[in-house]
Each structure stands twice: as structure tokens, then as C-alpha cells.
Amino acid sequence: MMLHVAKEAVEAARAAGAGYADARFVHEDSESITVRNQEMEGIDRATSEGVGVRVLVDGYWGFAATARPEGAEIARTAGLAVEIARAAARLPREPVKLTEVDPATGTWASPFRDDPFNVSLEEKVALLMEATRRMQEVEGLAFAEGGIDLYRVRTSFASSEGSAIEQTVLHSGAGLDATAISGGELQRRSYPNSFRGHIAAAGWEHIAKLGLIEEAERTATEAVELLSATDCPSEVTTLVLDSGQMELQVHESIGHAVELDRVLGMEESYAGSSFVSPGDRGKLRYASDLVSITADATIPGGLGSFGWDDEGVPAQRVPIIVEGTFQDFISSRETAGAIGGTSTGAMRADGWGNLPLIRMTNINIEPGEGSLADIIGDTKDGMFMATNQSWSIDDKRVNFQFGCEIAWRIKGGKLTQMYRNPNYTGITTEFWRSCDAVGGREDWTLWGTPNCGKGQPAQTARVGHGTAPARFRNVQVGVR
């Protein structure tokens, strides 16, 4: 670990005139393997390291980062951060004030059993070769794809308030993707979830138990069956979502909407703002009584789990929505202070070269009761949709439209006709208020979203969502 580099950068920033400074030395390793139709599509490893220095000068922010954190370059980078902060003061604003936080010292590492970087390439490739071989045995399948993604991030954080932290997070994931093409239709099924499968804060033991080989044939068969299915009809109906699609539903229509930087207009020009305002705390009826949402950075296995965020604030479990009523935002030391609160510890940066932003931790729906089968069995007439395929939502997180890979008609508590190209649309609060069933712990899964984009320059974060299947009433499906 390189805590001494972070400390040196903080000292240099203070010497250059910073009132507050923090610095992160980050070393990242990643490995990605993709196999398609039993041929290698890509295998690559990447490493990157550097240091980012963030400063406050007279209440104005500056940030600079370098990939050569050695010698005079550290002081030069710290000095540049100070120069940037001084330039920001050209446009007067209320000086930034950070909420108090006790200086943190210590180490933290995400738990795992088997280091996936020590598993042989032969074993990894063999797993994907066998899974895609089994998918290819299904007649009519065009492409059988499998992928493995591994990430390890080591961060050394120091601040001028005395924090000195070293953390290591390890994320591992894998998945399958089956594509069938015929007659102007392209249909896809994924396992365990779309967009590179199921990624978690874990080691090889997580990938080994995903059941890629066991589920390969079913995944491919459904993709082929979708080619001859009927298009999802356009109607207003009862909608049951599997936990995989609920991951996306929570992410887009709750997770982003409760980011306090968006609420305060700090992302207005890029990703947008939010329909939620500070005055909504404790008042806004966001959802039905059955819906409680928690931001939990302490849960094992989540992509949004850590010991401290990138401001040195300890990981927390924060109620966001309690029995349908909005309670609190995910926030930073700056933004929480602006509305008279304390940071919920949600600041994270993408690598060493970007400044930290408010990012989702693990935004989870608290489990209700019953299994997915119970919810479907309790539904007389409606639609069941599974696995996200497409997403779109407006700049205030109000109007959304999401597509899924597959749907079935529910009749008398049973799945009947299969539909292809299903999608649904709604208004965020109307939709969540119509929720009348949330599944229990037995079908609750802690998913990982590896591709959450935000900020300028663009940053990508890996965030978590623990979700259960759920049911919604009077939903418009089949938008054409």
C-alpha cells in the first residue's frame, strides 16, 4: 500500500495554500475474458495507478491527478489542484463547508474465499468454453457468449484532518448471453442477469456457484423460443417483475433520484436533476406501504460496500424510504451540510484520476413476504417480465420506459403465453405507489450494476442492489 504517497500529497497541498486537502493513491487490476461460440472474443488484463489530490481553498474546490506519483510530480499536482481552486473563486459563491467527521484510521478489505486472480486462465476459459458449447447445442441459436470480469482496487486515503485509511475491494462476476436471429427478429436471453451476468464483492467462489454450465441450455432454449413468440400486446395490466428487472427499476427510479448532488442541481447539465426536494423528507409519499428502501454500504457482497467512502466517512446503513415515505438522501459532507444534515457516506471516485461524486452504495428494497411463485400464484390476470434489456428515464427521474428480455401472460395464477419484446412505461411515484406485493428473503438477490455512469469527465461506478420480485397494478405495457 502507498499511504505515504497520499500523505505526502496532502502535505504538499497544505503547503501550497489548501485549507483542506485529501488524496487517494489508487492501484487497480482488472481481467476480462469473453468467449463466443467456443472461440475467444477477447482476453485482457489491465493495471492502472496514480494519485488524485482534492483541495479546498477559501471554500472553493480544486482537483488534480497524476499517473506519476513520485518526486516533484506529487507537489506539482498538489499545487495545480490549489491553482484550480483559486481559479474557481473567480465566480463568487457560498464557500463550501464540510460537515464534521471524526478522522478515520484503519484498514478494510471486502471478504472473499478464493482469489480469482490466482485461478488459472485455463480454468476460467474452460468454464466459458463448456457453457457456450452447451448453449450451441440448442438448434437455432446464433451466438452463445460467456464472460468473466474481475476487478481489484487498492486505495490509500489521507486527509489534512488526520484520516489515514487503506482499503481493498475485490469484485468478481460472470454471465451468459444467448442470441437468436431470424426473420427480422433478434432475441436475447441472459443468465443470471443481463450486462455481464452477476457480479459481487467476492472471489472465485461466487463465480463457481453461479451454475453457468447448468443453466446454459435453458438460457439458449428461451432465446430461440422467443423468435416465434408473439409481440407483447399493448395494454394496461398488472405487472410482476423478477428481481433482476427490479434491480434496474430501483437503480433508475429511486437510486439516482435520491442523490443529493442531483437534487441540489450539481448534475443539472449532464445527467439531470431530480423531482425530489429537501422539503420532501418525511413527507413525500414515494411508494406504497410495502416498499422500504435502504442504502446499505455495510452489507457483505455488495458492489457498494466499503469501510469508508472516498471522503473518509464510515460505511452506513441509511433508511431512504420507510413504508412508502421518503426519508433521506444519499449524500456527501458538502451536500449534507447544505441541507442541515450529516453525510450518509456515499462519495466514491472512479479510479485515481477522478474526483469523488455521490454514488449509490447498495440501494436495496427490504424483503417482503412470499416467493416469486407465490406472487404469480396470487395474480389472476397480468404480465410477468424478466431480465432488463433497455432503460430510459427523463432528466428529473419522472417518466421511465424499460424493456425486458422476456414476458409471460399470467392467467389464474399461472404463467401461460410467452411474449417477446416486452416493455413497460410509467411515472415514478404513481408506479411505486401501485406496488401491492414485494417478495420475501427467499427470492431476494444482491445484484451488482457494473456500469453506472455519472459526472464530467464521465465516471463509471459499480453499485449494488438487493431486490426481490414485486407486483404493480395498472401499468402500461407494450409501448410501440
Next chain:
Amino acid sequence: MPGPIGPDRVRTVAEPALTVPGVDGVEVLFVHEWVGLTRFASSAIHQSSWQEDTGIRVRVVKGGRIGVAASNDLSEQGARRMAESAREMAEVVAPDPLFPGLAPPQPFPQSDRFDQATASTTPDDRAEGVAALIAECGRGLVASGAFETGASEVAVLNSEGQFCWAPSTQASVTTVVTADEGGSGFAETFASSLAELDPGAVGRRAATKAATSRRPIDLEPGRYPVVLEPAAVSTLVGFLAWIGFGGRLLAEERSCFSGKQGQQVAQRAITIYDDATSPDTIGLPFDFEGTPRRRVDLIRDGVFIDGVYDRRTARQAGTETTGHALPPPNPEGPFPLNLFMKPGEASVEDMIASIDRGLLVTRFHYSNVVHPLESTITGMTRDGTFLVESGEVTRPVKNFRFTQSILEALGSASMVGRDTELASEFFFSASRVPALKVDSFHFTGRSDH
């Protein structure tokens, strides 16, 4: 401020990778970039950053087997270690039956897209530009946005003897200006040099739009004739790049143009091409495997001609590379990064004047694919959507959701704008497009603002 390290130093850093033993071929992609960004919100600078990084990405070939490793370690051993790591991966994987070999030595067009003033822009310079933009926002108007300046040098070298190196710069100003009572306006400018930017003009344009979009009315979704400003057109063209123009999509019949070669897919007035060599765009004169980029006509007079290719997909399709490879390993295949839509003869005012009842759309937001083979996407309007009645813009309207086939829209495009704008897209990428009048555009929902 840094500058390019130059081709000689690039060779010194990268060439140790080329001599790793026990392989058939090695390719090194070298990218050195530095970016300064001044971000503002609530009419004040709230996030400013600067980053410099240098990365090397090594592709090793051994018996038709490929491995790729990347690092930002510029030490003497850095490139060599990456080559050894890539070789280790190549030794355990199956051969790629379509691997066409590395790019042969060949000349590439020299570009003049590096501007020292842009590469040396200071935080004070950007802050001054932001101040000029905000000064254009009158009472009740609030500006957010970003002023970015950056530079890069990119090199590709391989064991066949190919060596390409090119520096470039880019600068952009983007803003959303909001007004009380629900007004919002957007403007952007994007160029390869700072001198071409006028932040004050960007602020004026967005401020005017914000002021005129106050008190938007509710309007029923449905099919409307629309005038799409260039930023909205760039979304349509950009999505065609994702779901249609890539040679791999075409070779595997996953493109919305599959089976449509030589067919009329849009109105005759629509011509779309990719041309990194044009002085009217930004970008590199070679692709990421060292092939010179060349102009490719994609849709000419409404007829689909062909897509873009890299070396592998060209072999797959039985054609030649057009110089559109992305960095390896790149499972998605080639991609057009410098799209153009040929301008027509109409002004935006002409288009508005031709509409009895329709809409004027400034830009789209958060669009995504609904049906790739039908080229159907969905998204929202944002930052200035207006009702047009009897040939005049009459009222702002609340934002709509659209669900629309892009090719169907281009099939009902009846007027093409005479002025084009460069819109930023993705990395190293830009599209230069005009405004369009589309006779029927499907709005399927609406929001509350």
C-alpha cells in the same frame, strides 16, 4: 502544462514490447492525454479537475491466438511486462480463425489538429470563459455546464513495421440554462481548438431558449411533424452507428441495415458518411490497429451503401478494412467515429414555417434501443420543446417520450438543414449534422416538466 512527448520518445517507451520472444506478432497502442475541465452549476464553478495519464495496450499474437494487456506503467520494463502478460494469455486460448494478421506498413494522412494554445489552457482561462457564459444569463436564469479542454497523442506501432503517431486537441463548452416557471435551454459548441469557441454565444443561445420555454403546457402524445435541431439529429445518427453501421453487425446479420444493401432506406435528401480526414471534424487519421482512416459513404441519396470495417471484420465480410478499428480486444467490432449528415438547403425557420401543427425539439435525453433490427429507440425530449402552429413557434410544451424507428423517421424527412453543427459523441468521436424536418415522429408519453 504538459505537451506531447513526441514520436521518438513513444518508440523508446513502446518498442521493448515488440521484441518479446516466442510470439508471431506484437502491436502496441500508446495513448497520452491530459484534460482540464471546469464544471459549473447554479451559476458558479463547483467542480474543477485536471488529469494526465499515459497508457499502453499491447496485443500479442501467437499461432493465431490473441492476448491483450494494458497498463499506465511507463517504466523501462512496463511495455515489456505487458507483452509478456499478453503472451501468457495467448498461450492458453484457442486460435482466432478470422485473425487477419497485423496491419502492414503503410502511410497515413498527416493531420493538423494539435493547437498548442488549447493544450496549454489554464484553469483561469476556462474560468474566464465560464464567467463570459454566465454573464449572458439575465435575471431569473441559472447556468450549469462544463468547459473542457484537452489534448492527446496517440500512436500505434507493430512488429510488421507500421508506426503511426498523431497529436490532437479538443475544446468544448456545454450548458443548460434553467429559468423560473419551468424554463430550460441547451447549447453546446465543440472544436479542435479553443479559439473556435465562443462561450458567451453559447450562453446567449441557451439563455434565450430558457427564457422562451417558461410555463410549458401539457400536450397530448401522438404523431407530430417535428423540426429536430442538430443536437437531436445527432442522437438519431449516433444510434445508427451503434445498431447499424458496424461491419461486424452486418457480417452477422445483427444490423438494422442487414439485407438492405443497395436499398432505399431513407428519403433521397439523406446522405450519411464517415470521414475522419475532413477538416470539419476532430479525430485521428488512423484507427487503433494502425490502418489509415478513409471516407466511407454509408447512406447516399437515401440508399444504404455499406458499413465500416476493421481488419478482422473485413475478412469476415470478404472486403477491405476502412480504418475503423477500436482498441483491442473490442468484441463489438468496428465503429464510425466521425459521422456526417450532408446538409440540405432549408433553414430552421423554413422548416418551422412549413408546419401547420407540430413540434420543435432542441435535443433528446437518455435514449436507448427498443428493437435493434427495426432501429427503434426510445428517449425523452429535454431543454426546449415547443409547439409550432401555423408556421410559427407558439408555446413551450412539457417534455415528451418518443418511441420511434430511426429509419422510419429518415424515411419521412422532408427538409434538411443548410447549417451543420458538430456534436460530441463518445470518445475521440463527433458527428456533424444539420437540423431535419420529419413529417411523422411518434411521441408515446409525457413527463411533468
